[in-house]
Amino acid sequence: MVAASPVEHPLDVPRRARAWRPHRLDPRDNSLNAVRLVLALLVLVAHSYYIAGVGKGPELHGENLGGFAVFGFFTISGYLITGSRFSNTFGTYLLHRLARLMPAFWVCLVVIVTVFAPLGFWRAHGTLDGYLTTPRTPLDFLVSNWFLRMSFFDVAATPSGVPYPGAWNGSLWSLYVEFVCYLVIGALGFVGIVRRSATVMGALFALSVLAQANSATVLAYFGGNGDAFFQIKLLPFFLGGALLHMLRDRVPLHWAGAAVAAVGTTLLVVNVQGWGMQAAAPLAVYVILWVASVVPTPSLMQRHDVSYGVYIYAFPVQQLLVILGLHTHGFLLYNLLAVAVTLPFAIASWLLVERPVMRRARRATRRPGPEPAAPVVPERGADEVPARAANEPVATPSASSGG
Structure with a gap:
């Protein structure tokens, strides 16, 4: 007997046909890893201006390339994380x-205090004597x-003597904000009407945009707390x-929808200062997902994020390059060097920390399949095959990527 093929969703379209046909994102065949990598590289370039001391770089309404990249990370994460929670x-x-x-974050902290900060301290003092005891100590940092x-960003008074002193990793602050967003979606998952109704989620999104539009008033209730500022700013995405x-x-x-969404996003971002970016979040993530579903990437990149x-x-790589004086050879070369040195750390993080830990977590929480049913004689000459649950889409950090 031949089992009947499971019925495909009408919006599950092969990649070769997606450019012109309506479809939904395939969680196993998309280019989101490539999109997230581009966003992470935009953050790198945006930080280069500050770290190398060459200005602020391109800005719109006070946001640089890195800010817009973080917004993209949060919209992608919101899309994928909601699917993870509700399933x-x-x-x-x-x-x-x-x-x-967490594991990759922890390893990064350890690498900072055992590799980057000691090199910065040695470069500043010509010795490592006092590194472990100079406030704020490596242990304090950890x-x-x-x-x-992130309570503070310096280790043993390093980095020092650079255009952007006192911060070994100015990217990590966004991870806490993203984790709070995880908890928000986690809590909303307990509320049945939220899980069932896009209208309710839309109302929550509108309220978050309203809070950003009136952020000065809202922040007054939090005493101007910095965490609240960033949470109000990023939650709408x-x-x-x-x-x-x-x-x-x-x-x-x-x-066609992507074209309209791109125009709408541009109009809101350019013309509405203060909250236009947040209001455009659903439109922006629509464009991002369409690009990720249509533009092909090598299978190697689909498997490795x-x-x-x-x-x-x-x-920290960019700071170390500045400490070594390598930013003086031109902004373009400095960025290329930063990418070249960062990638081995990123690949090692993925292969040695992130992927193994996530695999263990999935194995630990894998639900056992149904017990095989006793064979029966089909009444209408066809086998009844239970539908299979879809695999959970891969989630991202941040990132504030991401992340």
Whole structure:
């Protein structure tokens, strides 16, 4: 007997036909890893201006390339993370998120205090004597920042003598904000009406944009807290991605829709200062997902996601290059060197930390399949085959990538 083929969703379209036909994102055949890598590299370039001391770089309404890249990370994450939460128990969801974010973050902190900061200290003093005891000590750095919220960014008064002193990794602050967004979606997953209704998610998204539009008033209730500032600023991007996830069957990806969304995003971002970027989040993530579903990437890149590693290691690499004076040979060469040195760290992070930990987390939470049913004689000459659950889409950090 031949089992009947499972019925495909009408919006599951082969890649070769996606350029012109309505479709939804295939979680196993897309270019999101490449998109996230581009966003991480944009953050690297944006930081280069500050770290090398050559100005602020291109800006729009006070946001540079890195800011817009972080916005992109948060919209993608909101889309994917919502799918993860709504298809898993809270415990499984939380374990997967922690496995994706924390181990690589911890290793990065350790690498900073054992590789980058000692080199910076030696370069400044000609010796490592006093490195372990100079405030703020390496141990202080690890303990104070271990639980994701960055309390400070310097180690033993390094980096010093550089255009951007006192910060070994100015990218890590966004990971705490992203994790709070994970918790928000995790909590919303307990509310049945939120899981069932895109209207409710849309209302929550609108409220988050309203909070950003009135951020001065809202922040007054938090005493001007810096964490609250960034949470209010970035949560709309996350919820915008979550909203599009809930509309994925009713609003399929299509080239015409992507064109309209791109125009709408541009108009809002350029003409509405203060909250236009946040209001455009669902439109922006629509464009990103359409590009990721249509533009092909090598299968190697689909299997390996080094964007998180690029995001968390680029900043200390860039600082070290400046300490060594390599930024004086031109801005372009400095950026190329930063990419070339960062990539081995990112690849090692993916192969040795991120991927193994995520695989263990998936194995630990894998639900057993159904017991095989006893064979029966089919009444109508066909086998009944239970539908298979779709695999959970791969989630990202941040990133504030990502992330």
